[in-house]
Amino acid sequence: MSEAVKNGLELRDVHIRLGERELVAVDLTIAPGEIVTLMGPSGSGKSSLLGHICGTLPDSFHVSGQVVLDGKPLDGLAPQDRHVGILFQDDLLFPHLSVGGNLAFALPSHIKGRAIRRARVEAALGSAEMDGFYDRDPATLSGGQRARVALMRVLLSEPCALLLDEPFSKLDSGLRSQIRSFVFDLCRENSLPTLMVTHDPEDGEAAGGRVIKLD
Amino acid sequence: MLRFIPILTIILMIGPVSAGLIGTLLPAFGILPALGGVEPSLDPWQALFAQPGLGTSIRLSFVNGLIATAISVAIVMLFCAAWQGTRIFHAMQRILSPILSVPHATAAFGLAFLIAPSGWIVRLVSQFTGWDRPPDIAIIHDPWGMALIAGLVAKEIPFLFLMTLSALPQADTDRTAQVTATLGYGKIAGWFKATLPRIYPQIRLPVMAVLAYSTSVVDVAIILAPTTPAPLAVRILGWLSDPDLAMRFMASSAAVLQLLIVIVAMAVWIAGERMIAAVGRYWAEDGHRFKSDHAVRGASAAIALVAAGAVVLGLVVLLVWSIAGFWAFPDLLPRGFSLRLWTRELDAIGRSLTTTLLIGVPAVLIAVTLVLACLENEVRTGKAAGRRAMLLIYLPLLVPQISFMFGLQVFFTLLGLERTLLSVVLGHLVFVAPYVFLSLSEPFHALDPRYRQTALCLGSSPARVFWQVRLPLLTRAVLTAAAVGLAVTVGQYLPTLLIGAGRFATVTTEAVALASGGDRRMIGIYGLLQMILPFAGFALALLIPAILFRNRRGMGAQNKG
Numbered sequence: 001m002s003e004a005v006k007n008g009l010e011l012r013d014v015h016i017r018l019g020e021r022e023l024v025a026v027d028l029t030i031a032p033g034e035i036v037t038l039m040g041p042s043g044s045g046k047s048s049l050l051g052h053i054c055g056t057l058p059d060s061f062h063v064s065g066q067v068v069l070d071g072k073p074l075d076g077l078a079p080q081d082r083h084v085g086i087l088f089q090d091d092l093l094f095p096h097l098s099v100g101g102n103l104a105f106a107l108p109s110h111i112k113g114r115a116i117r118r119a120r121v122e123a124a125l126g127s128a129e130m131d132g133f134y135d136r137d138p139a140t141l142s143g144g145q146r147a148r149v150a151l152m153r154v155l156l157s158e159p160c161a162l163l164l165d166e167p168f169s170k171l172d173s174g175l176r177s178q179i180r181s182f183v184f185d186l187c188r189e190n191s192l193p194t195l196m197v198t199h200d201p202e203d204g205e206a207a208g209g210r211v212i213k214l215d
Numbered sequence: 216m217l218r219f220i221p222i223l224t225i226i227l228m229i230g231p232v233s234a235g236l237i238g239t240l241l242p243a244f245g246i247l248p249a250l251g252g253v254e255p256s257l258d259p260w261q262a263l264f265a266q267p268g269l270g271t272s273i274r275l276s277f278v279n280g281l282i283a284t285a286i287s288v289a290i291v292m293l294f295c296a297a298w299q300g301t302r303i304f305h306a307m308q309r310i311l312s313p314i315l316s317v318p319h320a321t322a323a324f325g326l327a328f329l330i331a332p333s334g335w336i337v338r339l340v341s342q343f344t345g346w347d348r349p350p351d352i353a354i355i356h357d358p359w360g361m362a363l364i365a366g367l368v369a370k371e372i373p374f375l376f377l378m379t380l381s382a383l384p385q386a387d388t389d390r391t392a393q394v395t396a397t398l399g400y401g402k403i404a405g406w407f408k409a410t411l412p413r414i415y416p417q418i419r420l421p422v423m424a425v426l427a428y429s430t431s432v433v434d435v436a437i438i439l440a441p442t443t444p445a446p447l448a449v450r451i452l453g454w455l456s457d458p459d460l461a462m463r464f465m466a467s468s469a470a471v472l473q474l475l476i477v478i479v480a481m482a483v484w485i486a487g488e489r490m491i492a493a494v495g496r497y498w499a500e501d502g503h504r505f506k507s508d509h510a511v512r513g514a515s516a517a518i519a520l521v522a523a524g525a526v527v528l529g530l531v532v533l534l535v536w537s538i539a540g541f542w543a544f545p546d547l548l549p550r551g552f553s554l555r556l557w558t559r560e561l562d563a564i565g566r567s568l569t570t571t572l573l574i575g576v577p578a579v580l581i582a583v584t585l586v587l588a589c590l591e592n593e594v595r596t597g598k599a600a601g602r603r604a605m606l607l608i609y610l611p612l613l614v615p616q617i618s619f620m621f622g623l624q625v626f627f628t629l630l631g632l633e634r635t636l637l638s639v640v641l642g643h644l645v646f647v648a649p650y651v652f653l654s655l656s657e658p659f660h661a662l663d664p665r666y667r668q669t670a671l672c673l674g675s676s677p678a679r680v681f682w683q684v685r686l687p688l689l690t691r692a693v694l695t696a697a698a699v700g701l702a703v704t705v706g707q708y709l710p711t712l713l714i715g716a717g718r719f720a721t722v723t724t725e726a727v728a729l730a731s732g733g734d735r736r737m738i739g740i741y742g743l744l745q746m747i748l749p750f751a752g753f754a755l756a757l758l759i760p761a762i763l764f765r766n767r768r769g770m771g772a773q774n775k776g
Contacts, residue, residue, distance in 0.1 A: 096764060
């Protein structure tokens with residue numbers, strides 16, 4: 001995490017339009033460690049908003065307003081320069097890399113030295129209660145383990161904000177609450193301003209923060 | 216840098232075609248300074264129309280091209296209609312995919328060895344009829360060109376089938392089939408009425424490519440088509456190779472005529488499409504269900520199987536001939552087997568394989584690099600290639616080879632590149648790149664875009680995302696595309712022969728050159744040799760990812776090449 005002032009994630013009067021239709025209009029500040037839930041039916045442009053914040057929204061969308069992270073405007077920056085992490089409903093672990101390889105992929109290059117990098121990854125695995133999983137094939141993990149590795153991967157990339165795109169919708173109900181608290185606890189622990197979009201009201205309740213409804 | 220690759224690719228596709236067409240068009244009207252033609256004149260055309268049997272040659276090219284295309288399309292459509300979504304359909308997919316890699320000339324030789332008067336089929340029949348000499352009829356080189364049609368159909372079915380296969384998901388075919396079935400339609404009628412109209416637009420360009428190819432083919436025609444007179448494209452090659460250089464003018468006008476034949480054939484095909492569409496609309500709405508179509512379904516499977524079986528059996532008979540000792544008619548198998556000819560030819564075999572790779576490997580590497588760069592550029596700019604761009608990539612497949620290869624040779628001569636490896640590689644690239652593009656674009660677009668998004672948000676540069684995430688995930692697709700490309704370059708006859716001016720003896724030019732000699736053992740050897748490289752290519756495309764990712768179960772699902 002950067003040492004700069006932590007003002008959180010500000011969405012200043014952000015409007016996203018596709019053609020004539022306005023998809024989203026939000027004006028909101030998310031403090032460090034706060035988890036804001038955005039609820040809305042599918043097609044309401046929730047994911048487009050996340051795409052806009054992390055910089056991967058296609059040009060065909062028209063966007064106005066500003067996105068500011070810790071006092072720095074993000075608009076115009078390339079996705080890789082924004083320090084905004086994102087988790088989808090699928091874990092999207094890279095199937096060609098080992099579990100450790102996936103985590104090391106996310107670790108910034110300024111952390112140098114093979115042993116040091118390995119230690120950082122092992123430590124992350126340890127905090128996910130997955131010691132000894134470094135060389136495992138991601139395809140052999142359980143759903144819960146994959147979800148945890150995906151989160152550790154995002155955190156290792158040292159994000160300054162986190163976006164969650166219906167992150168729990170594919171987990172079975174038993175696992176869901178467990179992974180939820182794992183994710184939310186780490187967001188707060190790392191003081192990450194977090195924006196979650198979902199259509200499951202329970203997600204919002206569990207997050208315990210503001211819930212904003214889109215129509 | 217990446218931004219300019221699509222333009223560079225299009226230049227490398229369109230450039231040779233247009234330079235070649237101009238280089239053909241000018242001599243056709245008497246202009247070729249190198250041979251003293253400076254004044255425009257119609258003499259080449261007068262000389263051409265004075266050629267005996269020209270009408271028959273034109274008819275053979277035009278009619279046989281249309282018939283071969285129509286039969287291929289009909290069989291593929293009927294088979295897909297009858298069996299889509301079934302186990303037989305998937306089985307056929309596994310049989311036809313490798314057949315696609317069999318070079319045209321190999322398939323044609325194999326077929327010839329099967330159906331010739333002294334071929335395997337007649338030998339088999341003789342076991343019962345007691346014939347002791349081959350029947351005295353022309354089955355191959357028959358005056359109607361039916362053997363040529365059969366050879367083309369057997370090779371075009373796999374291509375059209377695989378093209379249809381990649382179009383099917385776009386029409387939501389499984390659910391469409393459910394809807395038509397619950398409305399009481401037979402499987403075939405339901406498919407033709409509800410699915411075909413939605414997927415045909417997607418396979419139209421490949422169909423046109425098949426039509427252009429069938430109408431102007433040279434190597435298959437040398438092996439199977441009538442000889443007195445031969446189809447136009449074969450005669451053009453003869454005139455181009457004539458020691459009398461003045462013949463080049465007439466050959467050029469014939470090459471222009473060949474282009475016109477292809478254009479007219481396409482116009483006829485499009486008119487036919489319109490008519491079928493108009494009639495089909497009434498037919499789709501008339502409510503006839505054709506509920507019991509078991510007989511037609513069975514027949515369609517049988518025909519598809521015969522077509523695939525002919526190619527496979529043809530390969531077997533090539534193998535038998537290549538190691539045959541004394542083999543009298545009507546024996547089913549030779550009296551003895553020997554590797555004598557293989558060992559005698561070993562040096563020559565090594566040389567022609569080396570030459571083939573010398574041309575093929577650079578052509579494939581360039582093609583794969585260009586196509587990957589084009590596709591990656593699409594991803595980065597978020598702009599998909601439009602329909603027009605697609606047409607440009609297909610253009611080299613829609614123009615008859617013989618109509619621009621001679622012109623291209625003239626053009627390369629002007630540049631001082633005649634008979635160089637570079638010019639032959641560029642000539643091959645024109646045909647390799649479209650197929651590599653066809654093979655690679657679907658898996659490239661099918662890759663979940665969120666992998667890229669995730670990796671970018673983890674702080675990776677677009678270049679790192681490409682090299683460390685997208686490319687490894689596409690390993691098998693890329694290797695398969697490379698194998699497709701290798702199969703295409705190995706099979707090229709005209710570009711090697713004309714642009715290389717005979718200097719580059721590849722397995723294919725050697726094999727086709729043996730056609731007139733009729734030494735079946737040598738044809739067997741070189742026919743099989745044509746198969747070796749494509750086959751090895753596809754084997755490696757399966758093997759390398761399997762070894763690289765042996766501990767990564769997730770890569771199996773990820774890498775449907």
